Amino acid sequence: xxxxxxxxxxxxxxxxxxSDDNLVxxxxxxxxxxxxxxxxNFRTFVAVDVxxxxxxxxxxxxxxxxxxxxxxxxxxxxxxxQHITVRQYTEKFEQAFFDDMALLAIHKPEVIARxxxxxxxxxxxxxxxxxxxxxxxxxxxxxxxxxxxFPGYGKLSRKDLAHIExxxxxxxxxxxxxxxxxxxxxxxxxxxxxxxxxxxxxxxPGWHIECSAMAMKYxxxxxxxxxxxxxxxxxxxxxxxxxxxxxxGQTFARFWFHVRFLLVEGQKMSxxxxxxxxxxxxxxxxxxxxxxxxxxxxxxxxxxxxxxxDGLKSASSSVERLRNFKxxxxxxxxxxxxxxxxxxxxxxxxxxxxxxxxxxNAAEFSAAIFEMVRQANTAADSGQLFAExxxxxxAALAQxxxxxxxxxxRDAAFTARVVEWARRERPDVEISEAALxxxxxxxxxxxxxxxxxxxxxxxxxxxxxxxxxxxRNELASRNIVLENMKDGTVRWRRK
RNA sequence: GGCGCGGUAGCCAAGUGGUAAGGCCGAGGUCUGCAAAACCUCUAUCGUGAGUUCGAUUCUCACCCGCGCCUCCA
Numbered sequence: 001x002x003x004x005x006x007x008x009x010x011x012x013x014x015x016x017x018x019s020d021d022n023l024v025x026x027x028x029x030x031x032x033x034x035x036x037x038x039x040x041n042f043r044t045f046v047a048v049d050v051x052x053x054x055x056x057x058x059x060x061x062x063x064x065x066x067x068x069x070x071x072x073x074x075x076x077x078x079x080x081x082q083h084i085t086v087r088q089y090t091e092k093f094e095q096a097f098f099d100d101m102a103l104l105a106i107h108k109p110e111v112i113a114r115x116x117x118x119x120x121x122x123x124x125x126x127x128x129x130x131x132x133x134x135x136x137x138x139x140x141x142x143x144x145x146x147x148x149x150f151p152g153y154g155k156l157s158r159k160d161l162a163h164i165e166x167x168x169x170x171x172x173x174x175x176x177x178x179x180x181x182x183x184x185x186x187x188x189x190x191x192x193x194x195x196x197x198x199x200x201x202x203x204x205p206g207w208h209i210e211c212s213a214m215a216m217k218y219x220x221x222x223x224x225x226x227x228x229x230x231x232x233x234x235x236x237x238x239x240x241x242x243x244x245x246x247x248x249g250q251t252f253a254r255f256w257f258h259v260r261f262l263l264v265e266g267q268k269m270s271x272x273x274x275x276x277x278x279x280x281x282x283x284x285x286x287x288x289x290x291x292x293x294x295x296x297x298x299x300x301x302x303x304x305x306x307x308x309x310d311g312l313k314s315a316s317s318s319v320e321r322l323r324n325f326k327x328x329x330x331x332x333x334x335x336x337x338x339x340x341x342x343x344x345x346x347x348x349x350x351x352x353x354x355x356x357x358x359x360x361n362a363a364e365f366s367a368a369i370f371e372m373v374r375q376a377n378t379a380a381d382s383g384q385l386f387a388e389x390x391x392x393x394x395a396a397l398a399q400x401x402x403x404x405x406x407x408x409x410r411d412a413a414f415t416a417r418v419v420e421w422a423r424r425e426r427p428d429v430e431i432s433e434a435a436l437x438x439x440x441x442x443x444x445x446x447x448x449x450x451x452x453x454x455x456x457x458x459x460x461x462x463x464x465x466x467x468x469x470x471x472r473n474e475l476a477s478r479n480i481v482l483e484n485m486k487d488g489t490v491r492w493r494r495k
Numbered sequence: 496g497g498c499g500c501g502g503u504a505g506c507c508a509a510g511u512g513g514u515a516a517g518g519c520c521g522a523g524g525u526c527u528g529c530a531a532a533a534c535c536u537c538u539a540u541c542g543u544g545a546g547u548u549c550g551a552u553u554c555u556c557a558c559c560c561g562c563g564c565c566u567c568c569a
Contacts, residue, residue: 011499029569037569044569072567158498159565184567207567229569230499236567260500261563268563298518299508304501304562311507314519321518324532355509363509367517374517374534381526381534465528472530483531491532 001357003058005225006302008233008256009156013359016255018224023061026052027215027253028109029228029236032069033093034078036278037100039292039307040269043262044229046293047301047360049106051227051257053403054356064109065218067211068094070116071204076194086116086194100279103289103414104296105405111218115210116196122205122213123198125247126185130200134246138176141188141201147181150242156256157234183239185209208239215252216244226253230260262305269307282312283418286434288411291316297404298362318370319406320495325373326397326407327493328380329390337388341379345392348372349399356403369400409494412442412479441479441494449480449492456482457490 005016018024028048031037052064070090079089094114101108115122126143129135134149147153184206189195195202215223221244228237237256244252261268264275282292287309295315299305348368355364376393379385401407416439422429452471459468472482475492483491 031569032567041569047569069567074567157564231564231568234498234565259569261569263562266561268568270568295507302500303508306507306562308507310519314507317520318518321532328532361509363507363517367509370517377533378535460528463528469529476530481531484527484529485532486526 001354003054003357004359005255005257006359007254008258009254011158014255016225018060019222019254020224021061022059023063024055024225025063025065025219025223026225026227027065027067027211027219027223028226029211029232030066030068030112031097032072032074033090033097034072034074035093036096036280038269038276038278039264039282039296040229040262042100042104042106042279042292043296043299043305044227044259045101045106046104046296047259048227048257050297050301050356050360050362050403052107052109053405054360057399057402058353058357062110063219065111065113065215066109067214068097068112068114069207069210070094070114071194072207076204079194080192099417103279103283103418104293105289113214113218115205115214118210118214118217119196119198119205121217122209123186123200125209125213125216125243127200128247129185129243132246135185136178137200138188140176141186141203142176142184143186143200143206144177144182145185145239145242145246146178147183147242148179150246152245153242154238156238156241159234159238183208183235185243208236209243211236212240212243212247212252215240216248221248221252222250223253225255225257227257227259230258233258259301260304262307264307266306280418280422281429283415284422284429284431284435286432286438287312288316288319288438289414290319290406290409290411294319294404294406297406298366300362301360322369322373322397322400323407323409323493325377326394327491328377329394329397331491333380333385333387333390334383335388336386338379338384338386341376341385341389342392344372344375345389345396348396352396352399365403366400369397372396412438412494415439416442437477437479444478444480449475453482453490453492460484461488 003016004013006012007014031041052062055062071086075086075090079086082089098108126135129145130137130143134146135143136146137143186200186203186206186209188201188203193204195204215226226237233256241252263269264277267273267275269276279289279292283289291312292315295307295311296305298315348371351368352365355361355368358364372393376385397407415435419431419435419439422431452475456468456471459471475482479495481493481495483493485491
C-alpha cells in the first residue's frame with residue numbers, strides 16, 4: 001500500500017514516493033543549540049522520527065539530513081556575555097540535544113550538519129544569487145534577497161505579498177533593504193561579534209541560507225521531502241525555497257511536512273506563562289522518558305497536541321499495559337496453537353501498516369495494538385492462548401515498537417543520568433521523590449532482587465504472609481513489583 | 496485585518512452518508528491469603544441553528560467558542 005502524506009505545498013494529502021529508486025532523501029530543520037530543548041521542539045523531532053521509522057519499515061532506503069543551527073543572534077549574544085567562542089558555547093547544548101534525543105528514542109539522521117561547518121557553501125550560494133541579480137549587497141557588506149525577482153514567492157505559505165508589506169514590523173535592517181520584505185542572506189559583522197571570512201566578505205550567515213546550502217549539498221538541488229515545525233513555514237521555509245529555486249531553477253523539495261505546535265495545558269508554551277518545560281524538567285519531576293515518547297508519538301502530527309500532566313500519566317499507564325502484555329507472552333504457555341490468535345496477529349499487523357500509510361495515523365496505529373492486547377489477554381485468561389501463538393503476537397508487538405519504541409525499559413537508567421546531570425549542573429533545581437526513587441532503582445541489581453524474591457517465595461510457602469508481604473513492600477518501595485501467579489511462581493518487574 | 500486548524504463520553508482521541516475505534520481515570524464484578532496483573536459489565540446521539548438527502552456526527556451555509564501562523568518561537 002502506498003504511503004499518503006499531507007503536503008503543505010498544495011495543502012492536500014498526496015501519495016508519497018521517492019523520485020529516485022527507493023531512496024528517500026529528506027531534510028529536517030534541526031535545533032538551534034542556544035539552550036536545552038523543550039518538549040515542543042521534541043514533538044517535531046519525534047514526529048519526524050515516526051516518519052523515518054515508517055519509511056524504513058516500509059522497505060525504503062533513507063538519506064535524512066538534519067542541520068544544527070549553531071550560530072544565531074541568541075548564541076552570539078550569550079557566548080559574548082560569557083566571553084567564550086560560539087563553538088564553546090554551543091557544544092554543550094549540542095551534546096545535550098543528542099542526549100535528549102536518546103532519552104526520547106529518536107534515531108539519529110544519516111547526516112547531521114552544523115551551520116558553522118558549512119559557511120563556504122553558503123557564501124558560494126549567495127555569490128551565485130548575486131551574479132544572477134537576485135541578491136544584492138548593501139553598503140555595510142550585508143547581502144539581501146530581492147524578493148521581487150522571485151515570482152513564486154509565497155507559494156508555500158500562500159501569503160499575499162501586499163499584506164506582508166502592510167503588516168511587517170519595521171526592523172533595524174530596513175534602511176539597507178530595497179524593500180521591507182527582502183530578507184538577509186548574509187549579515188555584515190558588528191563590533192565584537194563572531195564572524196567568518198569568506199569570498200563574499202566578512203560576516204555571518206542569515207538564518208535561512210544554511211538550510212538551502214546544506215540541503216542541496218547533501219541531497220542535491222531537488223529532493224523528496226522537507227520537514228519542520230509549523231512556525232517555520234513562514235518565513236523560514238518560504239525563504240529557503242526562494243533562495244534555492246532562484247539559484248538552481250529546479251524544484252527544491254517536492255513534499256513539505258509540517259508538524260503542528262504543542263500546547264501545554266491548553267496554552268502556548270512560554271516562559272512567562274510558566275508552562276515551559278524541557279525534557280529534563282519532566283524527568284526530574286519523576287515522569288518517565290517512555291511516557292513522553294508515547295504521548296508525543298501517539299498524537300497525530302497535524303493536530304495541535306495539548307500536553308497535560310494527566311495525559312503524561314495516562315501514557316505511562318498505557319506503556320505499562322503493553323510491557324505487562326509482553327511479559328505475559330514471554331512467560332511459559334501451554335503447548336499448542338489457537339488459529340484465532342494467529343489470525344489476530346496477522347490482522348493487527350495489516351491494520352498498523354495501513355494506519356501509518358494513511359498520513360501517519362498514529363491513533364489508529366496504536367488502537368490496533370491495544371485491540372490485539374485485549375483479545376489476546378482474554379484468550380489467555382480463558383486458557384485459549386498457547387505457546388505457538390506467542391511468536392506471531394510478539395511479531396506484531398515488535399512491529400508496533402519499531403515505531404513507538406517504548407517496550408524496552410530504559411527509564412530508570414535515563415532518569416539516573418538526568419538526576420546526576422541536575423546535581424552537577426543545576427543544583428538549584430528541585431528533584432522529585434519519584435525521580436530519585438526511579439533513578440535509585442537503576443542500580444538495584446537483578447541478583448539482589450532475585451534473592452529477596454526467593455525469600456518471599458519461601459515465606460509464602462510457609463504461609464508466613466507477614467514476612468512475604470514485608471518483602472513485597474520493601475521491593476515496592478524500590479520500584480520493583482512482585483506478582484504472585486496462580487501456579488505459585490512469582491514474576492517481578494520494574495515499575 | 497489576512498491565512499489556516501479544531502470543537503466527539505470525566506480526560507486524551509480515531510472515524511464514517513446508514514444510528515460512534517482505542518487509551519486513561521472511575522464504579523461494580525471475576526480471579527486471589529492479601530496485593531499485582533488480567534478479564535467482564537457500566538458511562539456519548541458527535542458545539543448551535545438551518546439546508547441537501549430516504550437517512551448526517553460525517554456534505555453545504557450561518558453563528559458561537561477555542562487555537563495557531565502572519566515577529567530568526569519546533
